Amino acid sequence: MTGSSLQGLLSGSIIAGTPLLYATLGEVIGERAGIINLGLEGVMLMGAAVGFSTTVQTGNPALGVFAAALAGALFNMIFGFLVIERRANQLASGLALMFCGAGLSALLGAPYIGSQIKGLNEIRIPILSDLPVAGTILFHYDILVYLVVPIAILVWWALFYTRWGLSLRAVGEKPTAVFAAGRHPYRLQYEALFVAGLLGGIAGAYLSLAVAKTWAEWMTAGRGFVAVALVIFSKWHPLRAIAGALLFGGAIALQLQMQARGVPISPFLLDMLPYLLSLGVLAVWGGARRHAAPASLGQVFRGTE
């Protein structure tokens, strides 16, 4: 493989992996608080549509990202109301949220289909961007790419090194203990879902504002579900999610690069590559149970009767 196509593969992996990582980090936080959200796809779609329409209206992609994050968070509050307040089944509510998000985003985005935006600007970092190989691979992106790894570290720190994170993880494991310690599990779960929604919205906005620079219905094309799978893949750990997202993004970029290079393998087979890779990694890693799912995942705290 030549140098330039290796560079292309790496930057392709980073661009394909970034929205996956934002979404995965959000889902990690939610699931650590005991809530599995299959509606992530809908949250991302809301972020993509609101981010794009705001950017068209204001001409300011930064404002678009901000609006997308807020839209994702508020939309996730609907889910929170269902599964926390009304104690509805999380899986069914999540699927309902996904379809609701798909429909609502289609409605909101419809007037903006075919609109033109400038999108997020590439930010060049003096000196670093001019480095011969590493410069082009690592330092010619927009702000959301530069921020994603620091955010992953921040999520890791917040979950494992703050009181809030400790309580949040405790809610996911044993909510009665949190309740007994004098903190309210519901409030923590709402907070977790709010942050998860912020990150899910940013994930969607990254697709519509930076990668595609367009809005199309259902443009997330299943990435929300990939992110839910990546949470399991990364064993509910924010730092392992970086590797997972990069690996999956890399598999998408690799299969398209292989086609562009003319590798004599059927495009149908290559299209399965990211999924085959995931299956392979799960088969190898799947046995280790040390970082299993949060004990109360999917269950709702019903008080201490």
Next chain:
Amino acid sequence: MNRKRSSKGFAFLILLTGLVVAIILSLTGTPSAQPKLKVGILHIGSIADAGYNQAHAEGAQIMKKNLPNVELIEVENVPEGADAERVMENMIRQGARLIIPASFGYLDPALRVAKKYPDVKFVHPGGYKLAPNLGTYWASTPEAFYLMGIAAGKTTKTNKLGYVVALPISFFLANVNAFHLGAQSVNPKVETRVVFTGTFLDPGKEATAANALLDQGVDVLGVIVDSPITVVQAAEKRGAFSVGYHYTGVQKFAPKGWISGVAFTWGELYTRFAKQVMDGTWKSEALLGNLASDYLTIAPFGPAVSPAAVELVNAKKKEFISGKLNVFQGPIKDNKGVERVKAGEAFPIAALGKMDWLVEGVIGQAK
């Protein structure tokens, strides 16, 4: 005193209301406002996609403009299958007498509805089955793609062309083949790389595919997916040229690198269909147009194309129309080295649906 004044006001209000009601009644009662023909059109996606759907939607609007007594019932985002049947029946209940189910996958639902309502006429794009009240229309595109290839082959600086294509289905393979043969006819050093995304709509993946091709040194990108916006913009951003498909108005996304595009302009054809239904001369047929038809167009050329290349494209277009030139004129080998068309023969346009190979010089896998 007060009471008297208020009762006067009351009477005045009654009078006013009566007057308004009378005006409304007289307006709605006018028989001359009745339309002569209601036309229903179904779209699979959004009509602002700068692609397949917008081309059909604009055609319907032109028909409406040409024929003021035509009323349009338009529905977007109709899934193929039972939903499409329901939408069509609903249109018929609203009085539609001509239905345009504008997606390939609407063929079977349309045939079922057509059987139920023999008085309603249907015209379907690209269909391969007919019914007494269902006709089909499409235009054969390889010749137009050949012309795009000529323009691209004359414009490229790296001699590497690329195509982002949804799926390796025969008609798309034929278009890519024709594009390459056209480019090769003016630039023997040229190669065409093709990447299949596996889906008609995933802008994120389309962008990654476009970048993968640009990484290989490709400097002209063509695209066959639902909406060309992403790929055309990706090419523009990295200073490459682009070729569009389906809709004429894509150029605004690539003001510098735009070459041209193959576009459908359905307006006049839809006008003819509506007229025929109104005067009772419509008959079921399988219409297949070509470069001579008014519904297959070469989009305006961008500034990247030299005047000499434009002239050559126009000359070759005339040769196609007069039948002097054939896209798939043998000998043609596929990219595995197998001879597909013998010298002195030509691949029949009617058999395009069976083309499952890519010509020599195209880098990619047809299956």
